Amino acid sequence: MLRERRIKDSNVVVGEGLEGEVIQWSLDQLSINQTIGNQDQVTIIPNWVNNNAPETGTVVGPESLRQLIQYIKALSPAKIVVAAGSGGTETTKVFQQTGYQKIIKEEGVEFIDLNYGPYKEFEIDHPIIKKIKLNQLLTETDFMISYTQIKHHEEATVSLGIKNIALSWPPAEIHGFPKAGLGIHEYLHQFITEMGKLIPIDLTILSGDQGMVGTGPSNGKPVNADLVVTGTDPVATDVVGARLLGFRQQAIQYLHTLIREQVGEGELNNMNLLGMPLNQAEKKFSKAAYDYQIVVDKKKLKPLHLRSRTK
Numbered sequence: 001m002l003r004e005r006r007i008k009d010s011n012v013v014v015g016e017g018l019e020g021e022v023i024q025w026s027l028d029q030l031s032i033n034q035t036i037g038n039q040d041q042v043t044i045i046p047n048w049v050n051n052n053a054p055e056t057g058t059v060v061g062p063e064s065l066r067q068l069i070q071y072i073k074a075l076s077p078a079k080i081v082v083a084a085g086s087g088g089t090e091t092t093k094v095f096q097q098t099g100y101q102k103i104i105k106e107e108g109v110e111f112i113d114l115n116y117g118p119y120k121e122f123e124i125d126h127p128i129i130k131k132i133k134l135n136q137l138l139t140e141t142d143f144m145i146s147y148t149q150i151k152h153h154e155e156a157t158v159s160l161g162i163k164n165i166a167l168s169w170p171p172a173e174i175h176g177f178p179k180a181g182l183g184i185h186e187y188l189h190q191f192i193t194e195m196g197k198l199i200p201i202d203l204t205i206l207s208g209d210q211g212m213v214g215t216g217p218s219n220g221k222p223v224n225a226d227l228v229v230t231g232t233d234p235v236a237t238d239v240v241g242a243r244l245l246g247f248r249q250q251a252i253q254y255l256h257t258l259i260r261e262q263v264g265e266g267e268l269n270n271m272n273l274l275g276m277p278l279n280q281a282e283k284k285f286s287k288a289a290y291d292y293q294i295v296v297d298k299k300k301l302k303p304l305h306l307r308s309r310t311k
Contacts, residue, residue: 012231020067047148050088057222085114128183161204166195235264
């Protein structure tokens with residue numbers, strides 16, 4: 001990993017209500033206001049996979065992004081950057097057609113398109129891709145935020161915080177659209193795993209206020225559950241997000257591998273879970289998605305199946 005995460009504890013908050021307000025409340029619960037300093041460069045990576053409208057559940061809400069930016073601005077960091085690398089179309093089209101351009105301009109923060117350079121090269125342990133060029137912003141960032149929705153994904157099983165980072169950073173200038181030209185999608189879970197090991201995510205925000213079930217990341221059913229999952233450990237946060245979609249840890253290959261390699265915490269009983277109890281969140285999300293309650297952890301948190309771990 002390029003650097004240590006800013007907060008090593010596996011803290012995860014589940015909140016309900018209006019998305020932007022819940023995000024701000026959740027960041028207070030995680031003491032983010034005590035974590036970001038005036039020397040820090042903060043980079044926010046929103047899920048801008050293509051130019052579908054936010055109400056489809058495909059991309060994050062523009063006004064909620066504004067409220068996140070405003071919260072970070074109030075902490076007076078040295079610099080705030082919003083960066084994205086769309087896989088479905090040019091990032092500038094997403095930027096212009098879905099309301100983000102207005103917010104970036106009005107809030108006075110910098111925007112960087114990750115689909116283009118300048119680049120730094122990194123080595124990864126992938127069956128096809130051994131070296132990868134990523135925008136040099138990666139090495140300039142002190143605090144990284146992954147902001148995305150809770151979605152099913154037709155290839156990655158789920159689209160959550162780690163996957164958002166893993167597929168946002170590779171440049172379409174090199175890999176093409178939808179970033180499949182050089183082998184990322186041939187071993188997709190291995191690629192997400194390697195990017196999860198390389199890139200430190202300091203804060204993950206998973207929105208269930210326009211999430212998606214069915215055929216994600218773009219063509220599924222929007223789900224408005226008025227839930228937000230926020231955490232300081234990207235693995236732990238994705239474990240909770242996957243739970244709302246009905247999956248235990250070992251059902252998601254990249255998560256199971258990252259847990260075994262001790263990149264983050266995978267055991268729910270070892271996390272500091274705050275806010276709404278997980279079984280209640282599962283009920284709320286599944287009811288909104290299917291009009292039927294589906295609860296993995298009915299009476300207690302189901303444990304992780306893991307006898308041994310590799311270092």
